[in-house]
Amino acid sequence: MIIDHPLLGPRDSSEFTYLGDARLIDRPDPDGQDAAAAFYDYAYLRDNPAGWHRELWFHEAGDRSWLVVTRNTLTHEISKVELASDVARVQGRSK
Amino acid sequence: MRYSGFRVIKEALTGHKGWKPAWREPEPASYYDIVIVGGGGHGLATAHYLAKEFGQARVAVIEKGWIGGGNVGRNTTIIRSNYLLDGNEPFYEFSLKLWEGLEQDLNYNAMVSQRGILNLIHSDGQRDAFIRRGNGMILNGADAELMTTEAIKKKYPFLNTDDARFPIKGGLAQHRGGTVRHDAVAWGYARSADSRGVDIIQNCEVTGFRIENGVCKGVETSRGFIGAGKVGCAVAGSSGRLLGLANMRLPIESHVLQAFVSEGLKPVLPGVITFGAGHFYCSQSDKGGLVFGGDIDGYNSYAQRGNLPVVEDVCEGAMAIFPMLGRARLLRMWGGVMDMSMDGSPIIDRTHIDGLYFNGGWCYGGFKATPASGFAFAHLLARDEPHPTATAYRLDRFEKGYMIDEKGVGNQPNLH
Known part of the structure; x- marks a missing residue:
């Protein structure tokens, strides 16, 4: 698989390590009412879709940036690559 | 219909006209x-x-x-039951015992072959961990033996025990492990x-x-x-x-795991061997092909096929311990969808x-x-x-x- 890095251009996926579902950006509020249930869901449960999947990849052997890659788990086709910091900023998770 | 050696001979002499489908195709x-x-x-x-x-x-x-x-x-x-933890080992040992009686239980030749499995050790720390695992296995009624490098050399003379980076320092063997068709x-x-x-x-x-x-x-x-x-x-x-x-x-996440088989070779590998410094495991099928695999690719996939970096990684593992395989050609490779759990x-x-x-x-x-x-x-x-x-x-x-x-x-x- 080739991941089209927003800053560096097309890079081989072997330069990256994979974390998982991009919903891991949405860390629950540890002081929230239902924090225990929310963290169980966050840490352990997954949608695991067959089809398009937004996921976090880390450019470990490169610029060490986190990316949100939209990839099809049935075909390995990649339709979109974003910097995770941009995604997090839009969601209000990062400054 | 009960299967037996007598039945095979009888059918061979009567033109194989008596075999019936092994199961029905019922309407729900x-x-x-x-x-x-x-x-x-x-x-x-x-x-x-x-x-x-x-x-x-x-x-x-x-x-x-x-x-x-x-x-x-x-x-x-x-097949093997070489697990460490109490939640796992009794279950896998129960499974291995069922494998041992499977063919009689099913009246079906599943080619259960207890040719043994050997996990290679490459460092002192790994030896300590494998001794602990072997003791865990024995405590749960399984068999385990710590093999020295000399014993391994004698049984598997083709292994590269003196590799500069990952020398073989011993191994944990489970002789009741093996393969099944x-x-x-x-x-x-x-x-x-x-x-x-x-x-x-x-x-x-x-x-x-x-x-x-x-x-x-x-x-x-x-x-x-x-x-x-x-x-x-x-x-x-x-x-x-x-x-x-x-x-x-x-x-659970669904990931792809690839597996490989080489061209058919004369008998060279008498059991299952796993590399301890990377992820590689190999056995030889009764047809002669070397059947081997390694790590999952590492990303969610339902595609039943993987990518080349893992192929390279697996083959590097093979070359580290079996340099003789360098000239064997890869015949087939495929992928399956693994239900990877969180623990x-x-x-x-x-x-x-x-x-x-x-x-x-x-x-x-x-x-x-x-x-x-x-x-x-x-x-x-x-x-x-x-x-x-x-x-x-x-x-x-x-x-x-x-x-x-x-x-x-x-x-x-x-x-x-």
């Missing part, structure tokens, strides 16, 4: 006491043990495609279950569950509604998709929906577990209580903090 009935979704190794084994050990006859196995077409036909055929496992269980009245319904895809007031009443399928007292799901890599139809999210251990449990039961999360170790998984799932379905060796495989263990994490790497499925 409107209701079964137990419906098992998934006609793979675990589902068919569950049906066999339900019928034979637990006296359940009104059972159906429904399968989207053809039986045995998923991971039971895609693995590297290794994987397709025959699916067929043997199917034939046995069918002969005891189980309906095996192929080309029948589950499209939904009929759930009324929190109780599962049956499954909607591409061939109509099938009512059921209990529904058991054993669909491995498709667990997320299937249980998603019941609005469940699972502690690397499986789940055999009820769900929060009455009448809906789940068997999955086998990661890439499901083949060796096939008999015990079927037995334990049948036990749970028939008696509504877990089999004594499978009490730790609870669905709620992640929430409660009772993870069974052999490697101690936490809730990161691609590291298990």
Whole structure:
């Protein structure tokens, strides 16, 4: 698989390590009412879709940036690559 | 029809006209006491043990495609019970004992071959860890032997024991481990279950569950509604998709694992050998091909095929310990969809929906577990209580903090 890095251009996926579902950006509020249930869901449960999947990849052997890659788990086709910091900023998770 | 050597000779002399199909192709009935979704190794084994050990006859196995077409036909055929933790080892040892009596139990030649498995040691720390694991195995009634480099050289003279980077410092052997012809496992269980009245319904895809007031009443399928007292799901890599139809999210990600076979060679490899410094395991099939594999690719996938970096990594592992393989050509490679759980251990449990039961999360170790998984799932379905060796495989263990994490790497499925 080739991941089209927003800053560096097309890079081989072997330069990256994979974390998982991009919903891991949405860390629950540890002081929230239902924090225990929310963290169980966050840490352990997954949608695991067959089809398009937004996921976090880390450019470990490169610029060490986190990316949100939209990839099809049935075909390995990649339709979109974003910097995770941009995604997090839009969601209000990062400054 | 009972299979025997006499039968083979008789059929050989009469033009092989007496063989019958090994199982029927029934139309689905409107209701079964137990419906098992998934006609793979675990589902068919569950049906066999339900019928034979637990006296359940009104059972159906429904399968989207053809039986045995998923991971039971895609693995590297290794059986072993060399686990460390108390939640796992009694279960896998129970499985190995069932393997030892499988062919007599099924009246089917599954080519169970206890040719032994050897895990190589490359450092002092690894030796300590393997001694601990071997002691854990022995405490749970399994066999384990710590082999010295000299003993390994004698038995496997072709191994590169003096590699500059990863010299072989010994190994942990389980002589009762070995290989089994994987397709025959699916067929043997199917034939046995069918002969005891189980309906095996192929080309029948589950499209939904009929759930009324929190109780599962049956499954909607591409061939109509099938009512059921209990529904058991054993669909491995498709667990997320299937249980998603019941609005469940699972502690599972589906990943791709590749496996490989070389061209046929004369007998060179007398057992199963695993590399301890990378991830590589290899055995030789009775046809002569070297069957080997390594790590999962590491990303979510349902594609049943992987990518080249892992091929390179696996072949590097092969070259590190078997330099003689450098000239063997790779004949075939393929991928399967692994139900990677959050702690690397499986789940055999009820769900929060009455009448809906789940068997999955086998990661890439499901083949060796096939008999015990079927037995334990049948036990749970028939008696509504877990089999004594499978009490730790609870669905709620992640929430409660009772993870069974052999490697101690936490809730990161691609590291298990």
